[in-house]
Each structure stands twice: as C-alpha cells, then as structure tokens.
Amino acid sequence: MAEQAETLRRTPLSRDRILRAAVALADEAGIESLSMRNLAQDLGVVPMALYKHVANKDELLDGMIDVIVDQIDPVAPDTHWKDATRRRVLSAREVLRRHPWAPLAIESRNMATPAVLAYLDSVVATFRAGGFSANLAHHVMHTMGSRVLGFSQELFDDARRVGRSGAASPEPAAALPPEFADRFPHLAEIATAASHDDQSVVGQGCDDQFEFAFALDLLLDGIERLHEQGWTSPRRSR
Amino acid sequence: MAEQAETLRRTPLSRDRILRAAVALADEAGIESLSMRNLAQDLGVVPMALYKHVANKDELLDGMIDVIVDQIDPVAPDTHWKDATRRRVLSAREVLRRHPWAPLAIESRNMATPAVLAYLDSVVATFRAGGFSANLAHHVMHTMGSRVLGFSQELFDDARRVGRSGAASPEPAAALPPEFADRFPHLAEIATAASHDDQSVVGQGCDDQFEFAFALDLLLDGIERLHEQGWTSPRRSR
DNA sequence: ACGCTAAGTGTACGCCGTACACCTGTCAAG
C-alpha cells in the first residue's frame, strides 16, 4: 500500500532526468555541493543507482555541459559573420548567466563532447561562410578561446564565488580596505574609473556585461581587419 | 644515535619550505596529486604538521600562486607601454610553462593575494605611464583578463591534461578518428589549416606559443588604436 | 509460470581535509 504509492510516484531514473537534476542542483547549491550522494538524495535514490546511467562523475559533468551548450541560440541565417558571431557569443553568455557554475566545470574538464564540438563547428562554419580562409579561421578560434562559449577568465570573479545560487551577490563585495589604496595605488585608481554603474564610490560594482562585450568587439574588430587584408600566418621555415 | 642523525638531517619545516615542496610536487605529479598527505610525506612529516605553517589547503594554494607570480620578470624600465606589456605577459607565460598546474589553481581560487595584486598593479602602472586614462586602463585590464597572467582558457587544452608532469605530452593527441571529419567538417578543415608545425597531417600539433602571441598582439593593437583616439566609455544615462 | 535482464540497493574501501588532544625539544627566567 504505502509501498505501492511509493512505487507509483517514483518516476524511473534516466540519464536525462539525472542530468537535469544535476544542473538544477548546481544552479541552486553551487557546483561544490554537487556530489553523487547529494544528487542521488535529490532524486530519492541511493547513490550507486546513478551509476546505471552515467559511467562516473566526469561523464556526469560532461553531460551537464552538453545540457548547457544545447541552450545556445542557433545561428541566425543570412547574417553577416561579424554580427552572427557576436549574437551567438552573447547568447552563450546569457546561458551561462543562468548557470554560473558552468565555466568552472568546463575548465576542469578536458572536454571534447559531441555537443560542444557541434557548437564549435557551427561557429567555424560562420567564419568560413563569411569568406575566411581556413588558416585565418584556425587562428581566430584560438584567439577567441573560451570566449566563444560565453565566458573568459576574469581576474576577480564575483560571479563565480564558490558560494550559493547563481544570482549576483547582494552585497557589493565589501568595499576595499583603506590600506589597499596605499599598497596598490594604480589598482585603486582604476577601480573607480569606469563610468558605468553610476558613480558607485566602491568601485568593483563593475558592469560585467559591458566589459565582456567591450573585449568581444575589440577582438571582432581586429579580426575583421585581418580578414579584410587577407592575412595568413607566415609559413614556418622548415 | 639513529635518532640523533634523524634530528640532524631533518631541516625544520617552514612555510617557505612547504610552499616550495608543494610547487615541486605539483610540477612533477600534477595538481591532482597534491594532497596534504602526499605533501607531508614528501617532507618526511606527518600531515597535520603542515597546519602549523599554513592555515588550510586553500591558503597553501594561494601561497603556491604567489611563488609563481614572483617569478615573472619585473618591468623593463624606459620601454614603450606596448612592448613592455608584451614582454611582461610573455614572461608570465614562460613561467607558466614550467608550472602547468598554475592556471587551474588560479582559476579555482577567488584569488586576491598580495603578490598577485602587486603584479597587477605594476601592469596597470605601465599603462598609466604610457598615457592611458584610468578609464581606458580599467577596461583594458578587463579585456586582458587572465591573459596578463600568461594564460587564457583554450578550447582544447593539451597542456593542462590532468595527467602527469609539465612537459608537453609525447604523443600528439592520438590522431582524430575518421568519423570526426564527417560530423564536424569545419573543425576538421581548420585543424590542419595552420601552417605552423610544418604540415603535420594530424593537425592539433598546434603551436600554442604562436597562438598566444597572435591573440595578444591582436588585443594590444586594438588597445593601441583606442588609446590613440582617446577612447572613453560612454557615460551611463543614469 | 518462469526465468532473463535491467534497475536499484547495501556494504565496504581507500582517499581526502582537518579538528583536537597530546607529546617533546628548546630556551629564558628564577
């Protein structure tokens, strides 16, 4: 009876259900509390049950990354390569905003999952369709690095603080101590020098989105220039 | 007697000795086998002994990062900002080549150790001395991101494979399977399209150093252009 | 009704970081 009810309400496990639960858990509690044990508990199941559907934790992470990558917008058809790529990358970034643990997960993996490869392939396709040589496209992909996936390693990363949920932290990074300005005068100077975010005296209340787009456009402009002048990497002597 | 000998040969522990041993261990065995237990064993000491000199493992990692950062060349005096920064960053990169675990360690920390801050401060100082506004310098630092520390998140990172020692892997990444070219034609196409590394048919035998410098110069050129035209970020409406 | 298979369980192992109580060697003050 009670057992019957239990049996009924328990949707059977599946790789997909596990992945979605894992993403949800990481979103809510942070990647550091994503353990096989916690995940199993969330699913009302014993830890080892998961291993019938994923080989190990690494494969679980790969699967989670795939879930993320699949959320990135597809290429807009009939668009100039520059605009198409820009939109694509910003879409990727928006996805990551909902899953702040993803960059760290991606970095920690050696990653070459099919979903990621398919995405990268489509990015390259855009460049090629825009008339880029394979050679230039190669270097461009290297140059973009993780940026094509919507993130880049920032020096101080508020968002990726180990702690809890994805949302930006309510407290604005606890104003820097006065001694800071003495020891690192140039850092202190530029901390407040960005005009965005009104004139928050604290600094650090930086507009991540602006900075990301700034760097992205700088890269795209440089890339465009190289493309226009038919740049090719110098042949190696031997 | 034997005890006396032991007492004599055992150099007393110290924070410094611990940090150097930790760096050596990570260099040789990879960051994933840097545990308090392994480290203690290398030092001929019981694990808990370490805690008399470092508060916990995170602080140990911070200390290791500082050791790395201190190896970066100081600024060359009387040099144009562009060249000075270029050299500095490439010096940082060279340091990291000797300590391939460092990027991952840096990424995993929230990092704001004094040594790192001092380094960043000196980088900013170079820009300011070159006539950059504090505003532009701010955005430039964001744009460079982890690149000022000599690394950037690559999509496929041979060097940072979890495995062993720092040296580049002897086997050249085990040639991609034929099905690859069918499923990801554009990736396959550009894989072999870089002219460096002779014409290795395998592709992937990519010259990391070239790609890094390529992206670095692209950024520096773009930055120079903005600097020349006195760029400033648009004021926020409110 | 039977038995095969896939799904879920339980127990256990060897790692990890580290809290906490303990011992011990060194050295200055009496």
Place this chain on the structure above:
DNA sequence: CTTGACAGGTGTACGGCGTACACTTAGCGT
C-alpha cells in the same frame, strides 16, 4: 641547574567523497 612556557611535530578520529562489487527486486517476453 631547575623549571615551565611555548612552538613545532604527532596520533587518532570524523565526516565527506567517488566508486567497486555483490546482492535483491521489478518487469517483461515466452
């Protein structure tokens, strides 16, 4: 020369982790 404080090293133990491996159970085609 004794003493006692204290810094540095030890030993034990706890709770967490990923996961190997042997097991029960549920569901289904015959």
